[in-house]
Amino acid sequence: MKILIYSPSFYPNVGGIETIVATLATEFSQQGHLVKLVSLTPNRDAEQFTFEVIRQPKTRDLINLMRWCDVYFQGCISLKGIMPLLAIRKPYVASHHTWYRRANGSKSWQDYLKNLVSLFATNVSVSHAIASHLPVKSSVIPNSYRADTFKLIPEIKRDRELIFLGRLVSDKGVGLLLQALANLKEYGLYPKLTIIGKGAEENNLRRQARDLNILEQVNFVGVKTGRELVELLNAHQIMVVPSLWHEPFGIVALEGIACGCVVVGSEGGGLKDAIGQCGITFPNGNVSALTQRLAELLKDPSRLSLYRQDSEVHLSRHQQTEVAQAYLRVFEQAVG
Structure with a gap:
């Protein structure tokens, strides 16, 4: 499967969504899929990923990438990243990692628009609470954690x-x-x-x-x-x-x-x-x-x-490979 990921913020920016997207992209690639990631974040260093990263592409380049892919994926809806879908229709999957509302509970026009966009997407939510917040049906796939880092060390006294x-x-x-x-x-x-x-x-x-x-x-x-x-x-x-x-x-x-x-x-x-x-x-x-x-x-x-x-x-249920495979099943359904 040819997977195009749109992540406006990405490495070298460090944050929750950047880490989640990087982990998924790496797993997709390691499981034999062709992955390209588009980001608006510049980076002067050499890329050290198992997938291709395209930085700040021009509109025509993004359109060509849309033609190339089998499925278009966003880790959180980016309104700017929706524009290519108006030119090239491809199966679109959006994952939702936060609430579409302001801190005081009110909604801006961007929040309303993101909810509207979800009506045309195949949706994934990181928790049941987020899923219930959306106006459409959503698969619940939890986040993973770094199992290679966070683990038991039996010799340490838990005192x-x-x-x-x-x-x-x-x-x-x-x-x-x-x-x-x-x-x-x-x-x-x-x-x-x-x-x-x-x-x-x-x-x-x-x-x-x-x-x-x-x-x-x-x-x-x-x-x-x-x-x-x-x-x-x-x-x-x-x-x-x-x-x-x-x-x-x-x-x-x-x-x-x-x-x-x-x-x-x-x-x-x-x-x-x-x-x-x-x-x-x-x-x-x-x-x-x-x-x-x-x-x-x-x-x-x-x-x-x-x-x-x-x-x-x-x-x-939160291993990186298991979570990535759950996403891939959603991708396959969207493409099918």
Whole structure:
């Protein structure tokens, strides 16, 4: 199959959608398909991919690429990338990784137009929550995670309690987690919390920890990557993902599960799909419920093994090869 992928933002830009698209394109190529990726992002370095990357093509070049392909794929709808379909009709598949609405819940004309475009596409959603947000039927194919990086390291002693991994911004709910940590004193519990990440809210969070008199329980360790990050995750029992907004999915939960953490996360949106049976959820923004969930696990650590027992089966659905094959089945249906 000849697959043309349109990804306006791509390497060397680094982000969730860029990583997801690169992973899928690599898997498609490795599974024997011809893949070309179009991007508007310039790059002066030599390409190091198993597929061809065409940077900032002219209109006639893009039209020729449309003639070449069997299926046209976008990882999130790009309105600019829809234009070639007006000239050359080809089977069109769009995957949806976020909500088509503003942060306050309102919709712009771009959001309305993207919903309209989905009516003419074969659609894939990364979670059941995203699928229910669309005006059309959508196949649900979850995101994958880097199984070659995030894995169990048996020799590391898992002797630390709580860990957070993510950007230190208000939407991620770290302030909620700090309040829950302070509330746990009412249960006679004084767990330690490791916070991995950087962001605009870091100074405010440090101040909040001091005001709550829990500063000695909280360790801000900054950004960690690679082996150092994986070792830290392996040393902890519980990963907390306390997002205030409704996450479309939640790859960070998969990374924690793969490293042996039980996940406590917000139930709104698609995060619960990523957690599966490998953790528990609480209503977004509900500090009392978060405190209770953490207290239940910390007071009875034997429950942690119950959530870990399904991790292998759960993670098998998020392997890069499995996810790519699910996409390819959708492509074949669209072409057929």
